[in-house]
Amino acid sequence: MTEAPALTYAFAVCRGGGLTAPAEPLAELPGLGTGAPVRTLAAGPLTAVVQDVPAAGYDEAALRRRLSDGAELERCARAHHAVITAASALAPTVPLPLATVYLDDGRVREALGERETSFLTALDRIAGRVEWGVKVYAPAGPPPAPETVPETAHEAAPTDGPGNGRAYLDRVRARQRSREQHHTLALRAAERVDAAVRSLAVAARRLRPHGVEVTGKHRTHVLNAAYLLDLGRERELRAALASLRRDETYVQIELSGPWAPYSFADGGIADGGMSP
Structure with a gap:
């Protein structure tokens, strides 16, 4: 059976190596409830906190329908915030907007690389605060x-x-x-x-x-x-x-x-x- 295509949902960005033993506390989170673990994705000096999500439920049209429903919007917002909160308890964390979705991990790495200086500056600003x-x-x-x-x-x-x-x-x-x-x-x-x-x-x-x-x-x-x-x-x-x-x-x-x-x-x- 062919696996359903998946997209990469990004919650937050941390400094590379800033998350200590991230697999344990983050992987235990349900995230958006897709069944896939919340995980980290290295991108040079940065690390993204991400989760695989089904393309059928998180492509542009599906997200528009999902976020137009008040109850579903609240559920997604709470799940998004919970992951960011957990990550920020481990290391300085730049939150990403709700519904930040990429075609795959490679696109996430490209996006982080394009904004690398901005992210590093932001991480320096919020460290210890x-x-x-x-x-x-x-x-x-x-x-x-x-x-x-x-x-x-x-x-x-x-x-x-x-x-x-x-x-x-x-x-x-x-x-x-x-x-x-x-x-x-x-x-x-x-x-x-x-x-x-x-x-x-x-x-x-x-x-x-x-x-x-x-x-x-x-x-x-x-x-x-x-x-x-x-x-x-x-x-x-x-x-x-x-x-x-x-x-x-x-x-x-x-x-x-x-x-x-x-x-x-x-x-x-x-x-x-x-x-x-």
């Missing part, structure tokens, strides 16, 4: 009392002369000013949080805040940032954020990590600099 995420949210302001600020213009329409009309407009303006003041206070608090964490980090990157579809209507995302910190500075980071939470009572501050340095691996690499 991890990424932390900090999010700052502003809670929604207290809802106005229905009798003082009606919810709609129809309900608010003045009916008893110009005096009532002016009073209504005053209330609308006051409500708008209050919202603007709340937002300004939240932005200033977020800048103080960012400045404090940047003072501990070797690099920082602002990310796009989440919209209401993620945060819900009860709060607004005013800071979404990633920071690259040296290993061993976690206690300082947590202490700084604990102090900020006591001082910045108006906003909510969330910390996540440590992560593999997705945001600092190198713009051209982390954002899809390798091509099949």
Whole structure:
């Protein structure tokens, strides 16, 4: 029976020889669940973390269908992240984008060779460091009392002369000013949080805040940032954020990590600099 053709899925790149005894911890991972082991692939001074995947399920058309399904996208993303996390626990690791697939091992080696200098520079930058995420949210302001600020213009329409009309407009303006003041206070608090964490980090990157579809209507995302910190500075980071939470009572501050340095691996690499 002829074996079904396979492609090579690439998760991450490490320095050659950086993964100590990689076969044991990585081969135990299910990866994408194809049945093939997660393995390493040497390419000059670099090593790729890869897995064989069936061409029928991971060619361009199949990937488009797979990643358009929300549940399948989440499954693949979690599996991809799990392998990167395991590799980064063993050695400095440059994460590759989800769904980085090559025709075979030879194409992987070619791609690494073309970006060798960029990968080595990125690996030098992230060695001994991890990424932390900090999010700052502003809670929604207290809802106005229905009798003082009606919810709609129809309900608010003045009916008893110009005096009532002016009073209504005053209330609308006051409500708008209050919202603007709340937002300004939240932005200033977020800048103080960012400045404090940047003072501990070797690099920082602002990310796009989440919209209401993620945060819900009860709060607004005013800071979404990633920071690259040296290993061993976690206690300082947590202490700084604990102090900020006591001082910045108006906003909510969330910390996540440590992560593999997705945001600092190198713009051209982390954002899809390798091509099949």
